[in-house]
Amino acid sequence: MRHQLNCNQVVTLLTFYIENKLDEKLSICVREHLSTCEKCREKYLKLKRILENFSEIKTKINEEDRVDTKQYETPQYETFKANLSAYIDNELSDNENIKIKKIAISNPLARKDLEEVYAFKQLLQSSFNRTRNELKQDYAKRTLEKMYTKSIQKEEINPFYKLVGIFACIMVFMLIGIINLLHF
Numbered sequence: 001m002r003h004q005l006n007c008n009q010v011v012t013l014l015t016f017y018i019e020n021k022l023d024e025k026l027s028i029c030v031r032e033h034l035s036t037c038e039k040c041r042e043k044y045l046k047l048k049r050i051l052e053n054f055s056e057i058k059t060k061i062n063e064e065d066r067v068d069t070k071q072y073e074t075p076q077y078e079t080f081k082a083n084l085s086a087y088i089d090n091e092l093s094d095n096e097n098i099k100i101k102k103i104a105i106s107n108p109l110a111r112k113d114l115e116e117v118y119a120f121k122q123l124l125q126s127s128f129n130r131t132r133n134e135l136k137q138d139y140a141k142r143t144l145e146k147m148y149t150k151s152i153q154k155e156e157i158n159p160f161y162k163l164v165g166i167f168a169c170i171m172v173f174m175l176i177g178i179i180n181l182l183h184f
Contacts, residue, residue: 080110
């Protein structure tokens with residue numbers, strides 16, 4: 001008996017499928033699903049194009065910037081690599097930003113890394129914008145609305161009433177116990 005995958009499972013596995021990192025059985029299940037589901041097949045083709053474009057960009061950058069990297073692998077470059085993500089996300093102080101910029105200007109290897117990260121970030125952003133436009137639904141907004149309506153529906157019972165209820169239950173059980181003792 002073959003396992004059928006749902007759309008969420010297939011979408012989660014697409015990157016691994018494209019990179020041939022799935023075992024044979026799972027790969028067959030994904031392939032079967034893609035052959036029958038048009039939406040997933042479209043996502044597969046788009047993701048494949050994105051990964052191919054990224055690979056082309058990376059190849060072009062590597063071909064254009066053939067530099068003897070040994071002379072540029074300095075302690076400053078190591079600092080640059082360690083802070084590159086924070087720099088891209090604008091999480092560094094002004095002084096640290098200036099240091100990173102100086103290293104990027106003076107070190108071709110650092111400049112190449114920075115260009116690659118920006119190119120990848122741009123590729124991800126354009127892919128995200130296309131996907132967002134295609135969905136035409138804001139799932140985050142829907143999720144927050146659902147959470148808000150659930151929190152409104154879950155009105156808490158006053159703790160005083162809870163204690164009164166527990167006390168009443170205890171009293172009833174005690175009365176039942178006393179009645180049983182008197183009958184025996």
